[in-house]
Amino acid sequence: MPRKLFSTIAVVGLLVAAPLAGTWALANSQTSMIQAGVAVAAMVLGSLITPSGQSGNRLTLTIAAAAALPFIFLAGDRVDVSGVIGVYLIGSELLVLVEYARSGVLATSFAYAGRQFVGYSIFTLVFALVRDVVGRSLGSSGWEILVPFVAGGVAWIAVELLLWSLAAAGDFRLPTRYVALSGVKDLNVFISLVATGGLFGLMLEPLGWWALPVALLPYSFAHGAFRRFQETKTTYRQTIRALAQIPEVAGLNLTGHSDRTAALAVAMAKDLGLTPEEVEEVEFAALMHDIGHITLNDPTVIEQGWTDDDLARWGSEIIAGAPSLDRVAAHVRRQYEPFRNPGEESDPSVSKAARIVKIASAYDSHRVGSGMSQLEALEELHQGAAYEYDPEVVTSLRRILEAGPVNA
């Protein structure tokens, strides 16, 4: 178990060695203890401010504080690497405590702080190295700092993404690719934080503490924008969920069917290696796959009767009323189509999302609608895995159900 080994090493290392090593590094550096104390305090305070991200990775203003240090801690013309790493070590030790107070789980707090520490250190090392090697040839208008900064930042981002997706993929039992792709969505937040730190570091010498408002004001604009985006995203999902439940409260569908179908469909979509965007489409399509049922209240429909295809068509027409959901509407339109007909190949124009929704909905109908047990419902779906249902999706369903219950 390499993960367990990693976290054990992180726990022992940070608990005992980190403060010692940090103090030793600081003692061997040019950095004064007051400077180091202020920097550690900034790292801890920064961890209290968290911009909204999409991936679930915890990014805080500590990143900005860490990014500023190599600019500020200088020994003559060079970065005081030993001082910077010393502050990182002691700051990370305190971050463990902050994280522990927040999450209550010691192991993940250690893993988190350790992961952050590795990122900070890589950044500082690359920054100092590039600055030593090419810094002098770039003049003194600021590029001699910007180029090493960008190099260090790129290395940092690569390490951060890699470590985070490995850790989170293990924690959430998700494919690493999916986690990494969702991590990429937060790069704007990450880069803004790093740039803010760099800005502060660059301005501290000429401006003194005026550098703080100058660096933080542009950032606060970004912070607000991230928050608004995330809030709207939540609202959007809440609205779709609410609308999807209208047929249920009208008594035209099983209560909770759309929520359960969506939870199962999302789990399958992630398991099948779909991208975060596709997973979101699957979620919306699964939530709204039966929105067409609302039409069953219509007197003319009651008179004339309807088919499954009618329901899918009505549903997709309603969803298509929202231009941004046209792909979701397409998935809903094809949700009843069989995987393939006898003697034919499967139709490639039917999306994976539509096939996933079909199976998730059928499973829930068997379980809740017909009262079958989990095994009976699976058996039923397996019997249709030649023509009716996509066998790959059925296999994924079995994998998910065997791994444990799916929460709506």
Add this chain to the structure above:
Amino acid sequence: MKPLTIRQIRIAAAYALGGLVCLVALWLRVDAPPLILWSILASAFIVLELRAVEVNDRMLQSSGLMVLLTAGALFAIRSDSSAALAMAAMAALGPILPDGIFKRQWFQPIANFGQMVVSATVAGLLLDWLLSGLVLSTFLLLQVALAGALASLVYTGMNVIMVGYAVRYVYGTRTVLPWSGLHVLLPSQVLMGFLGGLLGAAFHLANKQAVIVLILIVYLFAHLSLSSYSQLREAHQAALRGFVKALEARDLYTRGHTERVAYFAQLIGEQLRFTGTQLERIRWACLIHDLGKLAIPGELVAKRGRLTPEEFKEMRTAARSVEAILAEVDFLRPMVSIAGVHYIDLEKFDASAWSLEASIVATADTFDALTSTRRYRMAMPQTEAYAELRSDPSGRFYPEVISALESALKRTGEVYGGAQMTQSEQLSRAEEAQLA
């Protein structure tokens, strides 16, 4: 040529001429800014102007202004250049929007060009006067920032005056919609000026181009987020609107009802001088006020004639269950509490729990119902509808709301209900059906 076009040409020509005169005069009289530095700032300005986003109802926010004032402060402090020319030349690039070119609009970009150049010149001259020759130290940062805020105020004020004049001249008395929320916008304009001044001064002190690159990175990402936020917000609202439309399209008799109720409520709100946020909330309340209807069993919807008390009760229960779901959405909760009283039990009506906004929605809703042809009766002329609303004993329809509706419709000159309206209503329905 139409008189409107002639008036447009006059204004565009006058404004553009003013702008050109400013540019030429500045070019001849003052020092040009260093080209590379100016180009970096100008490109940032254009990018930000292009990506101006709607952050609130009809309110556009662009951080272009901040960059404009960063440039202003920077070039005013520098001894080798003038803020006025740098800002005017930058502002000249602002109105070039691809949207306008695609739609072949000429009036607005040309008039905007003139108005922005003139405003930028005035703001720039102010900065030059306040800041040139300043030996900058950290003690003076606040002073530069305040000068930036002042210049921003002047720039915004000049723009508003010139746009207002142009619109009044060209269109007569029509209100200037994009600027109606000025009192909301103004603090952010001043703040951006303050920030712009501060950044310009900081940049001058640090004297490193890397600083401007880093600031622009943060701004770029903030702006990208803000514009994806605004896209998402638009998508969310479009989804709700689309849903409501698609759902109500299933009922021939109430087709277009929601949109009309929203329109009446908007008229009333404007008449009562509601703010943009209040108007937006009422609009949403109107759009969702009939969603509860969806859960009503088909046989009740189809029933001709009056419903029995039991059937009414069933209808209310169904509608309430939908409201309960919608109220779980944070965004919709306040709207549901305004709109959710729609299926109110008149015997249990509680005037103290009623609000002005709820009264507006109820009045707009009932007014549209009375002036539309329904299964069981013909449309009522609007004068009779007012009387009917006024004679309602429940207290749901506030007298000031009914009066506001009456005077708003008198102002617009529209007539609803009655025999002739039924015909035009049928026409508009036929059009809607074709569009759908």
